Structure formats: C-alpha cells, structure tokens
Amino acid sequence: MLSDVNFTIREKDFIAVIGPNGGGKSTLLKLVLGLIKPDRGKIRVMGGAPGKFSPAIGYVPQNVHINEKFPITALDVVLMGCLDPGRNRPRISKEQEREAAMEILDRLNMAGHVHKRIGEMSGGQRQRVFIARSLMTHPRLLLLDEPTASIDTKGQTDFYKLLKTLNRDVAIMVVSHDLVIVSQHVKNVACVNKGLHYHSHEALTGDMLETMYSCSVEDVCRAHVIARGMPKNARTGKEA
Amino acid sequence: MDILQFEFMQNAIAAGLLTAVICGIMGSLVVVNRIVFLSGGIAHAAYGGIGLAFYFKWPVMLGTMGFSLAASMLMAAVTLKARHRADTIIGVIWALGMAFGIIMVDLTPGYNVDLMSYLFGSILTVPRTDLLIMAGMGVFITGLTAVYYKEILAVSYDEEFARIRGVPVTRIYFGLIAMLGLTVVMVIQVVGLIMVIALMTIPPFIMEKYAKSLAGMMVGAAILGAVFTICGLWLSYRFDLTSGAAIIMVAGMGFLASLLLEQLTSTTRNKRLKKGQTDGTGTGTAPTSLSDAREG
Numbered sequence: 001m002l003s004d005v006n007f008t009i010r011e012k013d014f015i016a017v018i019g020p021n022g023g024g025k026s027t028l029l030k031l032v033l034g035l036i037k038p039d040r041g042k043i044r045v046m047g048g049a050p051g052k053f054s055p056a057i058g059y060v061p062q063n064v065h066i067n068e069k070f071p072i073t074a075l076d077v078v079l080m081g082c083l084d085p086g087r088n089r090p091r092i093s094k095e096q097e098r099e100a101a102m103e104i105l106d107r108l109n110m111a112g113h114v115h116k117r118i119g120e121m122s123g124g125q126r127q128r129v130f131i132a133r134s135l136m137t138h139p140r141l142l143l144l145d146e147p148t149a150s151i152d153t154k155g156q157t158d159f160y161k162l163l164k165t166l167n168r169d170v171a172i173m174v175v176s177h178d179l180v181i182v183s184q185h186v187k188n189v190a191c192v193n194k195g196l197h198y199h200s201h202e203a204l205t206g207d208m209l210e211t212m213y214s215c216s217v218e219d220v221c222r223a224h225v226i227a228r229g230m231p232k233n234a235r236t237g238k239e240a
Numbered sequence: 241m242d243i244l245q246f247e248f249m250q251n252a253i254a255a256g257l258l259t260a261v262i263c264g265i266m267g268s269l270v271v272v273n274r275i276v277f278l279s280g281g282i283a284h285a286a287y288g289g290i291g292l293a294f295y296f297k298w299p300v301m302l303g304t305m306g307f308s309l310a311a312s313m314l315m316a317a318v319t320l321k322a323r324h325r326a327d328t329i330i331g332v333i334w335a336l337g338m339a340f341g342i343i344m345v346d347l348t349p350g351y352n353v354d355l356m357s358y359l360f361g362s363i364l365t366v367p368r369t370d371l372l373i374m375a376g377m378g379v380f381i382t383g384l385t386a387v388y389y390k391e392i393l394a395v396s397y398d399e400e401f402a403r404i405r406g407v408p409v410t411r412i413y414f415g416l417i418a419m420l421g422l423t424v425v426m427v428i429q430v431v432g433l434i435m436v437i438a439l440m441t442i443p444p445f446i447m448e449k450y451a452k453s454l455a456g457m458m459v460g461a462a463i464l465g466a467v468f469t470i471c472g473l474w475l476s477y478r479f480d481l482t483s484g485a486a487i488i489m490v491a492g493m494g495f496l497a498s499l500l501l502e503q504l505t506s507t508t509r510n511k512r513l514k515k516g517q518t519d520g521t522g523t524g525t526a527p528t529s530l531s532d533a534r535e536g
Contacts (some may be wrong), residue, residue, distance in 0.1 A: 023276075059404055070272055070397050071451040080394050085404045108295060111402050 003209070004029050005041075007194040009141060014163070016081045016182040019192035025175045028192055029143055032173075033059060046140065055084060056171070058134030062145035064126040068119040075101055075114045075131045078115070081136025097136075104132045122153045128162075135166075142166065144174045160185040242513035243477050248364055251276050255366040255430045258374045259439060264462025265385055266423045267440035270446060276441050278315055278417070281330040281426045283433040285311040285337025289343030290358060290496060301373070305425045311337055312421030316414050360484030361432030365474070370429055377426050381419060382464070385458075388412065392473075393454050432484045437466050442491040446498040468494060 002024040009015060019025050030036045031043055034050030043050050045057065058081075078101040082092075088144075099180055103178060110126045127147060134142060144163075148156045156178070162171055164185060178180045182189070191197040242248050270279050289307025293300045313334055318333075319326040342355070385392065394402035395412045403409045427436045447460035472487030477484075 035400075035403065055405070057404075059401065061398070063398060067272070067397055071453055071457045072393075072397055074455060075451050076393075077397070080390075080397070080401070081473055083390060083394050083402065085391065085408070086406045115452070193359060235416060 002031075002125040003195060007190060007196060007198050009173060011140065011171055012167065012169075013173075014185070015171075015173050015190055016179075016186040016188070017173060017175045017190045017192055018177065018179055018182065023193040025192050026145065028196070029145055029173075029175060032141075032143065033057060052112045052131050055137035056063060057141050058131075058139035058142045060127070060130045060144040060147060062147075064123055067188050068235055070118065072118050074105065074110065074118060074121070074125075074132075077118055077129050078105060078132045078212075080209065081133040084137075100136065100219070101132070104135050108132055108151065117239055124159070125150050127151070127159075131162075131166075135170075139170060141171045141173065144172070146175055146177065147178065148178060156181055165223075187211070243474070249473075249477070251293065251368065251371060252363045252367045252473055254371055255363055255374065255469065256473060257466050258371070258378050258471050259431055261462045262374070262378050262423055262427060263436070263439040264443060264460075264465050265381055265458045266420055267465075268447070268454060268458045269392065269396065269403045269442050270383075270442040271444040273416070275319075275417075276325055276437070276488045278312075278422060279318065279420055279440060280328055280437050281315055281334040281337075282333045282375050282417075282421050283436050285429060286421075286425055286428060287341035287358060288337035288344070288434065289341070289425070291295030291341030293349075293530075294345045294348045297405050299452075301370075301425070301429065302366055304428070305422065307337075308421045308425045309418060312417045312424075314415065316417035320410065320413065336431050337376055350389065356426065357432070359432050359434050360482055361428065361430050361435055363430050363483045363487075364476075365525065374426055374430070377422065381406075383424065384415075384419065388415075390456065392416065394463045396454065432486070434487055438467070438488045438491050446494060449498070452472065464494070466490075 004210070005028070012035055017025050017028060026038070032045065032050055034043075034045075050057075067091060075098070079097055081098050081101075103113065105128075108131060110125065110128050110132065110164070113121060113125060113129075118129065119138055131142075131144075148159055151159055163174070166172065174182070174186070179189075187200075189199045192198065244253075270276055271296055285303050286308040288303035288311070290309055292299060293303025294300070315330050315333060318329045322329060344519055365503070368404050379519035384405075391402070391407050394405070395409050395416075399409055402412075424433070424436055427439070431439065442463035444457060446464060447457045451457035451460055468491040472490040474484060475481060475490065476483040476486035
C-alpha cells in the first residue's frame with residue numbers, strides 16, 4: 001500500500017498527515033505504532049523498533065464513540081494510560097498515578113468531569129479524555145487520527161490551539177482531511193498517497209493553499225491534487 | 241422461615257448465591273464484550289459433552305468440561321480469524337454440539353437422561369460436592385479477574401489501545417473465553433443452560449446503566465442475581481413451580497422494570513429540559529445537555 005516512504009519526525013515537530021482515503025494514512029500510523037510491520041525497510045522510534053517504546057508514543061484514536069455505554073469514568077479511562085505490561089517505565093504508586101491523571105485532566109480543562117461516565121460526555125470532552133490518557137506516559141510523540149471529525153468548527157479551532165500548547169513539550173503528528181485548518185497550525189505537512197511527499201513549513205504558503213482552493217472540484221482527493229500540483233522544489237522539500 | 245430447615249433448600253440457596261457471584265463477574269464481561277451469542281453457543285454446545293460423557297460412562301462434569309473448553313476455544317479462534325462470519329459459525333457449532341449430544345444419549349444403551357433438567361437445571365437437588373466445586377470455581381474466577389483486572393478492562397474497553405500498549409490481547413481473550421467455558425459448565429449442572437444465559441446477561445445489563453466501573457458492575461450484578469435467585473426459589477417453593485423457570489421469570493420482571501424505569505426517568509428529564517428552555521432558567525445547562533443527547 002505504501003512504498004518509498006522516508007521521513008523523520010523531529011522533536012517538537014508538528015506535522016499533519018493528509019491524503020485521500022485509502023492512500024495509506026492509517027497504515028502509516030499503524031507502522032509507527034508497531035501494530036503492523038513493514039515488508040521492507042526500517043522504522044525506528046527513539047532508536048528502537050516500534051512497539052518497544054510504546055509508552056513514548058501517545059495515541060489518540062479516531063473513533064471517540066467506542067463503547068459509549070461502557071461503565072467507566074473519565075478518570076479510569078485516563079488511568080488506563082498507565083498500562084505498562086512490559087514494565088518499560090519505573091513503577092509509581094496508585095496515588096501518584098491518580099494525582100498525575102487529575103493534573104493532566106485539569107490542564108485540559110476537564111477537572112469538572114473527572115468522575116463523569118464516558119457516555120455522559122460530548123464528543124469533544126471525550127476526545128480530551130483520550131488525549132489525557134495518551135499523555136499519562138509523558139510521550140515524546142503524540143499521534144492523533146482524524147481528531148476533529150466529531151467536533152464543530154469552533155471546537156476545531158480550540159482544539160488546534162490546545163494541540164499548539166501541548167506541542168511545546170511533545171512532537172505531534174495529526175492525520176486530517178481538513179487542510180484549511182491544518183495549514184494554519186502545523187509546522188510541516190506530509191501528503192500520503194501510496195507514497196509520501198513531505199512539505200516543510202516554507203512550502204505551506206499561499207501558493208499551496210491557492211492550488212488547493214482552485215482545485216475544489218477534486219475536493220475529495222485534495223492531497224493527491226497538492227502532491228501533483230506542487231512546484232517541483234516544494235515537493236522534494238527539505239527533509240528533516 | 242421454616243423452608244430454611246431443609247438441607248436441600250440450604251444447598252439450593254448456597255448454589256444460587258455462588259452462581260450469582262460467578263455469573264455477576266463473567267456475565268459483566270460477556271455483556272461489555274458483546275459475546276452473549278458466543279456464551280449461548282458454548283452453553284448449548286456443552287450438551288455434546290454431556291452426551292459424550294454418558295456414552296463413554298465418563299464423569300459427567302469432566303466430560304462436559306473438556307468438550308465445552310474445546311468448543312469455546314474453537315469459537316474464540318473463529319471470532320478472531322473470521323470476524324465477519326463469526327456469528328454464523330458459532331450458530332453452527334451451537335446446533336452441532338447439541339445434536340451430537342442428543343444422538344450420543346440415544347445411542348447410550350438403556351439410558352434415558354432428562355433433557356429438561358439440563359435446560360432448566362435442578363437447583364433443588366444440588367449435591368454437596370458440586371457446591372464445593374462451585375465454591376472453588378468462584379474463588380478461582382474472582383481471583384483471576386482481580387489479578388488481571390487492568391488488562392481485562394483495557395481489552396474490553398479499547399482493544400486497539402491495549403494492543404498498542406503491549407497487553408497480550410489475544411491471550412487475554414482466549415483466557416476469558418476459557419473461563420467462560422468453565423463457568424457455563426459449572427453453572428449448567430445447577431441451573432440449566434437456559435438460565436445460565438439469563439443470569440449472565442440480565443443482572444449485568446441492568447447494572448451497566450448505574451455502575452461507574454466494570455468492577456462496580458460485577459458487584460452489582462452479583463447482588464442483583466442473588467436477589468433474583470432467592471426470590472425465584474421462594475416463589476418456586478411457595479407455589480410449587482419449576483425453580484429454574486421461576487428464577488428466570490423473576491429476572492425477566494426485573495429486566496422489564498429496569499427498562500420501564502429508564503423510560504420514565506428519560507421522559508421526566510426531557511420534560512425538565514424543555515421547561516428549563518421555555519423559562520429561560522436552564523440556559524446554562526440545557527443547550528449542552530441537548531447537544532450531548534444529539535451526539536449520543
């Protein structure tokens with residue numbers, strides 16, 4: 001599905017992964033997470049095989065509506081983030097885990113919803129809970145799969161503001177369809193469509209947006225359009 | 241309470257309470273993992289083991305347990321490998337196991353087992369040894385669930401996340417189904433395979449709406465199951481009814497009552513919301529709750 005992919009996520013990077021459905025965005029995420037293995041080539045996460053340092057990667061799933069009726073509170077979902085059967089991290093006590101979870105939830109403005117059941121929350125609130133869960137291990141990289149799919153426009157802007165704050169400490173890789181909002185916030189863009197085209201920040205200028213807007217007929221396949229329509233120098237881009 | 245003087249009644253109550261605890265734990269896992277159909281399959285396929293044990297004159301408990309474990313492992317493998325047709329294949333194993341059991345009983349010379357006692361059980365004739373085995377199973381299941389609670393919770397709530405974190409999801413899943421296979425056999429002996437399903441699904445289903453955690457759901461379901469069992473036993477004694485069926489009827493009434501209660505509370509909540517909107521008093525809460533309702 002994906003071939004000739006070669007790129008690096010630097011520390012504190014903020015990279016958007018865009019591309020058409022079936023282009024391989026999810027595959028790319030799964031590769032980084034170590035859920036599937038590449039046929040050829042190598043993936044290194046902090047110098048090791050993916051999956052080995054899984055607590056170093058925080059993952060926020062696309063579907064925040066899973067198991068809405070499940071009897072579990074926000075706090076317990078966040079505490080799930082401490083799961084570490086491989087004992088990769090030093091043990092901390094239950095109280096410390098709880099304190100850490102409360103602190104993170106507070107940072108995400110969710111202090112008032114700690115003991116609410118996950119099903120009683122709105123999509124946006126639930127998403128914050130999932131982000132809090134992924135932050136429990138102090139990851140170096142945060143992976144988010146289509147995070148704004150279930151949030152309204154106002155919520156989306158807030159959401160990217162939140163990501164920007166988080167980006168001070170952690171690299172973020174976000175899969176998205178919405179280039180308009182992504183382009184205002186991220187540092188780099190990776191267009192994934194069978195292959196991967198990396199655009200560093202300099203390429204994310206008016207040129208690129210114009211190409212995108214003028215091709216609104218092919219809206220469904222924006223990434224493909226951009227990848228094709230980019231000037232040559234931008235396409236090869238500066239690889240980090 | 242003169243009925244408590246009879247030893248058979250004391251045994252029946254003990255069996256009912258043990259069943260309630262085991263079913264409260266395993267039933268909660270069955271409900272949240274949506275494997276009710278699979279447990280039904282195990283329960284019915286286990287009848288094949290009963291037939292097999294009769295034919296070869298094995299101890300019934302052991303024969304059934306082996307057969308049910310094999311059937312449940314097969315079903316677990318099917319649900320993992322052929323996810324999209326899992327229900328069909330489970331349905332086939334369900335029917336095949338049962339047919340196999342009936343034919344084996346037919347072929348057993350001079351032996352006529354009462355199928356009814358395996359469908360609805362014979363809680364009033366539980367021997368002491370079965371009680372001891374059930375108590376052992378109860379301790380075993382509770383202990384295993386307590387030790388692996390975090391992992392089981394993660395796999396049940398968000399399998400993908402559990403996998404990413406390195407939880408041995410497949411192993412936990414097979415372990416869960418194996419535990420289910422053992423539970424079902426254990427409980428069938430006492431309350432019959434129809435009541436296994438009823439006791440494993442109804443109390444957890446009712447508790448799921450009120451519990452704040454999976455553990456809370458298990459405890460609540462166990463208590464509720466115990467209440468249903470005791471009430472059913474009393475009714476069966478008082479009006480001379482089949483005990484298994486009486487217990488299921490009580491549980492069924494509880495199920496209906498919980499649905500009614502839910503309907504009532506949601507109607508009054510909606511009324512209050514509407515009132516709040518027209519009054520303008522509930523402006524702070526009403527819109528968010530409404531959007532919550534829409535999204536949910």
